[in-house]
Amino acid sequence: MEKVILLMFMLAVSAPLWAQHTARSFEWKNSADGESVVYAYLPASSQATGRAVVDCPGGGYTHLSMQKEGTDWAEYFNKQGIAYFVLKYRMPHGDRNIPLSDAYHAMKTVRDSAAVWNINPSDVGIMGFSAGGHLASTVSTHADFPVRPNFSILFYPVISMDEKVTHKGSVNGFLGSGKTNPDLVRAFSNDKQVSSHATPPAIILLANDDQAVYPPTNGVAYYTAMRGKGNQAALYVYPEGGHGFGFTPSFPYHQQMLDDLSTWLRTLPAPQKDAIRVACIGNSITFGSCIDMNDVLGYPAQLQKLLGRGYFVRNFGIGASCMASTSDKPYMKLRAWKDAKDFNPNLVVIKLGTNDSKPQNWNPDDYRKTYQTMIDTLKSLPAHPKIYLAYPIKAFKVQWGINDSTIVNGVIPIIQKLAKKNKLPVIDLHAVITDPNLIVADGIHPNAKGAAVIAKAVEEAIKK
Known part of the structure; x- marks a missing residue:
């Protein structure tokens, strides 16, 4: 009996951190072939603010960092009453429409299910890391209105598709042979696609010593384009941390980064559900x-x-x-x-x-x-x-x-x-x-x- 009690205690203390503030978690198949999956984490209805975030982990459009750029964030968002959805999107292998269709479908599903999941359909944002940041910024700048997010959270994002100034692997994965087409490169270099009033408010967070995705031509360029168009945007550059820090407590500025993001989210205006x-x-x-x-x-x-x-x-x-x-x-x-x-x-x-x-x-x-x-x-x-x-x-x-x-x-x-x-x-x-x-x-x-x-x-x- 004592062993059973001890085992139950160990399971309890080793439960994932997101369970502390997550009232319900589930998943659904997000594509016809079942390869794209969305993992949902909902706060208690009494704590829900109505805000939601759809997350796109990074991985250079070849794989996905599902933990530190995905599920590890569930507790952070649910604790603030924000519904959180991690998108496992399919790899493009040169066909950009594959991950884009997954992202669009995830956004549509969250909005369509807003009433059931205590979500404000006018307060649904998108988050992305590295190549996932490119996917998130592409949705923010290219999507039709019904699936366009209300805000964007971009961590050390790939923004440009010009392989001379960005992450080459992401370009190869997203554009494939199209990387030699200057019109296509420009069309999906998302700093070139920002438009006034249509592109949603954004926060960009990155480290100054990022050697994988050059900040001036990617994250900083997106901020510059947003500010140039008169759109609301915030840029946080931490002195060090490299690329891919995600939700990592060993990142020297981890707590400061969380506080910065929390402040931005708290001060980001949102209409009422029935506005x-x-x-x-x-x-x-x-x-x-x-x-x-x-x-x-x-x-x-x-x-x-x-x-x-x-x-x-x-x-x-x-x-x-x-x-x-x-x-x-x-x-x-x-x-x-x-x-x-x-x-x-x-x-x-x-x-x-x-x-x-x-x-x-x-x-x-x-x-x-x-x-x-x-x-x-x-x-x-x-x-x-x-x-x-x-x-x-x-x-x-x-x-x-x-x-x-x-x-x-x-x-x-x-x-x-x-x-x-x-x-x-x-x-x-x-x-x-x-x-x-x-x-x-x-x-x-x-x-x-x-x-x-x-x-x-x-x-x-x-x-x-």
Whole structure:
């Protein structure tokens, strides 16, 4: 009897650390051939924050470091109430679509199962180490909206696919013979694929003495691209530790690294599970051109702060875009339009017309028809959103063909008629920006203070 008790005690103390805060663990086959598997670790429902992380271990696209870059992290995340999923993805052997399809399917499964697993589908991130960091950053920059993560955690990531400045083995595994194709190399060098508002916030963690994946052309390059696009990003470079430290207590900065990541996660904003989704559709004024860090200071970002966590605001603005299908950049032919529809918003703010006022773009008939098509398409979305039509802001000077005369006498009257016909509310942004000090030198784009005025006007309309 004493031996049985002793054995039970030994099994208890030798149980994996993740068991301390993991209420449930299980796995599922993630590919038709059963080779891709996802290992799930869920915190107690009473402790769950709704946040989730899908992890991609590294291994140079030839194998996977499933422990220190995978399962060893379960306790860390579950202790914080974060659901954690370790993806065993299949090796590409030159076919990049194999691991990508595994990652996409894992993201989709987690989001589709959100209600059952106490997960907020708008707070699902991806994590990756080394080559897994390349996979994670590829998902972050290439995935369609439904499977695109809400944030990225990248440890000493492979970012470039140029074998002259990155890990050659990862290039060989991911691209195979395609590594000699410069277009393909650029397409999957993910620092070249970062886009404003679409690429999710990221934290990059690496050691300065990494000899396997050169930081300046990989992790640091991704941070630089994120900052250059005005996206939220953080970069932590530890003095030493080499490559592949993962969850290793012997790493000299292990506890500091965990604290840094915990702080970043704790301060990363997330909407409530049942947040009202707000899509801001527009041109460069919505996008936030001429505003540094427009992902923080552009009008949609400032609107998010005003509305609070009960709303989830997304910026779908694209520079130089127009409403008319006959224009030089029709909005409804852009990826942002597809993303906006996939977002399935509850509220939509449309602010398009500034670039339509250019002589080469102004086509009143097509502007009206295309605008009506956009309204009809949005109305047919599953969420049946409430739609607000915003007048373009005042053009303080003629610039690039944009002129206030066409906006006042052509664009705004059409919007008025469409609003009346469709019984939709109007937001008169033309009237709220009257001070030239709220506009940058080009006379067209608002500065951060001007964006704040726009955000306030939109917030008041939404809460009216």
